[in-house]
Amino acid sequence: MKRKNPQPSSAAVRRAGQIFSRLEEAYPDAVTALSYSTPFELLVAVILSAQSTDQQVNKITEKLFKKYRTPQEFALLTADQLANDIKGCGLFRNKSKHLVETSRILVEQYGGEVPQDRESLMLLPGVGRKTANVVLGVVFGQATFPVDTHVHRLAHRLGLSSGKSPEQTELDLCALIPPEQWQRAHHQLIYHGRRVCDARKPKCPDCCVNDLCPSAKRSGEGNS
DNA sequence: AACTCGGGGCA
DNA sequence: TGCCCAGAGTT
DSSP states (O other), X not given: OOOOXXXXXXXXXXXXXXXXXXXXXXXXXXXXXXXOXXXXXXXXXXXXXXXXXXXXXXXXXXXXXXXXXXXXXXXXXXXXXXXXXXXXXXXXXXXXHHHHHHHHHHHHHSTTOOOOXXXXXXXXXXXXXXXHHHHHHHHHOOSOOOOOHHHHHHHHXXXXXXXXXXXXXXXXXXXXXXXXXXXXXXXXXXXXXXHTSOSSSOOGGGOTTGGGOHHXXXXXXXXX
């Protein structure tokens, strides 16, 4: 039989809670939000948000959704047409192609609706595990944790996950963080990851959770 | 596993 | 001014 992810100790859960309340205190404005009014609009916004900020995406979608709002409308566009409307976020040519193809699939295979399971979402062009989890969590209220490069790196450094794979990190964080805090925790990890806990040179002296971080302790022991 | 896309954020 | 990506697809 299949082994489930082992239940974390209460001490581990408590430590995770400490870390996130610190981050919450340090970055009260770290949580941004993509603006949308339908599940399809959120799906579009999340696809656009790869390698781009939410603010950047909101600027684009504010205009975009006034022209096109439904998968039926997106499905009629050529990639070049749409590219012109989403210019301003990174990787826009790829995303444009993906959005048109995804819209066609939604119309042809899902009656124009956004599927609510991860397997179906991940079959859509431009939608990987991280994007699928954001959609499931934000619009369908499902228990997921979107793991991007920052989340993966920080969870490992902070001792919240073994860091073996993004999938494992996702399981570990889901077990450690109460469902209602997942979205906020996600944004705070990203914010912290960009400004303090870099991939290359983490600024441990400036870090608000350095006393709770096994990595910071290790790197601090070598010098004195 | 390494490469590509691309405008923005940040030093 | 230049580096590095708030990812996912392709080779």
